[in-house]
Amino acid sequence: MRRAKPAVKRASGGDDDAVIRTRRLTKRYGNLVAVNNLDLEVHRGEIFGLLGQNGAGKTTTILMLLGLTEPTSGEARVMGLDPEREPRLVKRRVGYLPDAVGFYGGLTGRQNLRYTASLNGLRRAAAESAIVDVLEQVGLTDRADDRVDTYSRGMRQRLGIADALVKGPDLLILDEPTTAIDPLGVVEILDLLRRLVHERGLAIMLSSHLLTQVQSVCDRIGIFASGRLVGQGTVDELATAFGDGTATIEVGLELPGPADISRAESVLRGLNTVTHVIPPADDRSPWQVIVRPAAAESQVRQEILVAAVEHDLRLTTLRPIVPSLDDIYRAAVVRTAA
């Protein structure tokens, strides 16, 4: 919609580096609350992962951030701009890869990017060099002049990232960037994202329901469940927030006889803050030592090391088991549902 005032207004607090900030952002479709009182913050130079099932409100949130749909209440700021009032300024600075991105099949990859560049007001020479750059970055240089019709899903996805990058954005918003891509392709894309953050210093927000990918690439994560952000932070922070308060340490011991086994068990049990010791089912598997509170985990690990020396136990492995995002996510969703 045409608005009367295209003037640039920066947010008053110029000292912070939040590229996305929302306050009680809400979107209702009739009775359905798609996004419920969302408070979100994404900073420059970080990769933020929006995690949630299909229909949890991830895409609606993204559309509101781009000014493509209007919030029912609350407010959003992207690069300090209000996307509802100045959508064009926001969209000039934000590269967006939509869920199930499509291209004009009759045109070549390069021609598709040219169209995007001209919609962004890039001059011809600048556009051409930007296109060469982004095609190189996503590894599509040799196929750039083939019709998009002939591309595979993975190539389209990579072209989509190139398309989002061609305007030289400060922020990338990627909706499900790795769906329908083979595992090797996923690794490439995640590498590319990390490189982009390093080289260009831009911020990335990506949404996904693939937990391991989010965990491997995102600096911080927001967990979405039925329109609400139920948790926000690094994996460790989320683990503390949603874990059961315990940590697990894997201890591998070489124990020749049954007597050694009972000796080892009593030693491990005797340590401070250890609540459970689970002996291995067979000789090869490690022991599991469960610690409460979780914060005492590194302390306990040192004590195990010392105790092993003192009691002449042959230690083969000693490592903490990092809680998987899978567990955290399940715990978060279950807890909010309850």
Next chain:
Amino acid sequence: MSAAGSTVEVARDPLPRAGWRVVAAKEFGDHLLSVRFIVLLIVLGLAAAIPLYFAADQIRSVAPQASGAAAVFLALFTLGSQDIAVLRVDTFVGIVAPLLGLAFAFDAVNGERSEGTLPRLLAQPIHRDDVINGKFAAGMAVIGLVLVTVIGFIAGFGMIRLGIVPHGSEVERLAAWLVVTFLYVALWLAFGLLLSVLIRRAATAALIGFGIWLLVTVFGELITTLITGLIAPAANASTDTILSSLQIQQFITRLLPSTLYREISAVLLNPGVTQISAPTSIGQVQQAQQQIPTLLTLDQSFLLVWPQVVAIVALAVICFAAAYVAFMRQEVRA
């Protein structure tokens, strides 16, 4: 970002001035390279060439006696075959031209939607209406191109094959007819655009558009004849009853845009046509009988069909406005 802060704005390309032009240029290029452009050019060309053949025949036989007759050149467009009266260039163009409008619009918006390109397009820094405006502009440009090509072809054929050269006033009338035809096709283009916004599947939109085209341009006359036949007074009714019934009948036929267009082209292409409405009183009937055949100038002809021209433009505006509003209110996601 520079540290200069408030004094120096971030150095950055300005926002694109006219996003609709970028959209229109891209769409125009797509249309020109599309198969449907070539197909429609051939179809419209055939629709014009077949009656042209008969018209040329007729003119040949008439021309020797008709030296000095008014608007011989325009007869190329209005003369039909002796056996089949509808086999005339203007009638055929009137039937086929709406297809042009529909064909370049029925998948304009829903096509982008189903291809998944719409969210990507709208995420670029353009106004939302740039998309629909650009698509409409591109459609108009293509239609103009096709019409000028086909009508230029007919005119060229007339000049070369028959040796008839148009007079200045005939060229003016031809140009006026071309403009009105263009407006009429723009109406169908706007209608196709409306369908493409409202109907999610391009194939369904095409089918509905085609159905309505068939209903209006082919069966429309049949249906209106049927209705007017039902309300026609008995043969022994008074002259006043017959006249007022005639007016109602005419009103019903004029509900169809195709009738409006036919009336306009009949008047614009033939300076001898001085009346298109049914007489409303016995006095007018007598007047018409006593009238000495005269020729109208172009502006007089225009006065005669001004209401029809306005009606067509108004319909086109209504269709486009409806498409525009519907598009602006739609969610980006289906």
